[in-house]
Amino acid sequence: MTLVEFHADVSRLADALERIVFLLEKLVFPSAPADVQVHQATLDDLHVFTPEDQARIVAEQAAFAERYRVTPGSPAMMEALRDWEAEQRSVYGEEWQAPDDWRTILAAARAGVPGAV
Secondary structure, eight states: OOSOOOOOOOHHHHHHHHHHHHHHHHHHSOOOOOOOOOOOOOGGGOOOOOHHHHHHHHHHHHHHHHHHTOOTTSHHHHHHHHHHHHHHHHHHOTTOOOOSOHHHHHHHHHHTOTTOO
16 A cells, blocks of 8 residues: 655756756856957047047937937937937948048038938
């Protein structure tokens, strides 16, 4: 006569334990670092934002926000920027990059360089 009969499938438990061990090993023994190349910085790498630069950036953001009717610095503005970049890529191709310096871009547009703006 059997009072208690116990059947258990321990395969799922074993899989879970193996995953836990794998994660603990990753925490305890970090992976080898990737092949990182370090380059000496030069004066060309140094850029200090002056108050004039900061004022120009704020003015450009305010102009963009006013044009697209969003609040500067808001999530809606970030969404408008993503939409604008997608629109530029659809017009000028996937290799288009967002401009770093608007003055250069606008000067090129005034000079008649195609695809500048």
